[in-house]
Amino acid sequence: MATMTKKGTITPSSSKWLACECGDEVEVSTTTARVTCPNCVNKMAAPPEVPAYIERERSGPTLNKDGTPRAKRGEGKKYVPSGFPRGWHKKAEYVHVDGSKWCRGKKVG
Numbered sequence: 001m002a003t004m005t006k007k008g009t010i011t012p013s014s015s016k017w018l019a020c021e022c023g024d025e026v027e028v029s030t031t032t033a034r035v036t037c038p039n040c041v042n043k044m045a046a047p048p049e050v051p052a053y054i055e056r057e058r059s060g061p062t063l064n065k066d067g068t069p070r071a072k073r074g075e076g077k078k079y080v081p082s083g084f085p086r087g088w089h090k091k092a093e094y095v096h097v098d099g100s101k102w103c104r105g106k107k108v109g
């Protein structure tokens, strides 16, 4: 087994260069007989599985029942200023700046 330092490098005194099957040379310990380079390891390993939630994002936005794209978390809760102060619809009598009168959210004049 190759002796490795903490940084993952082999101490120069006990290392040699060994060729992989593809021809790439890799620095290994003097006790190593055969080596597979990182490129070949990548080719051998299966591609990573794509998690379901990423697959869903790639296939497009999530749709509502009526076919419209569903708002992402937080997007649908934006405060839209109505021109009325907060809690105006709970007041028994509210007179708006334009002169209209309201009673508990219903226009009375």
Ligand SMILES: [Zn+2]
Pocket (backbone or CB within 6 Å): 020, 021, 022, 023, 024, 036, 037, 038, 039, 040
């Ligand atoms: Zn190789």
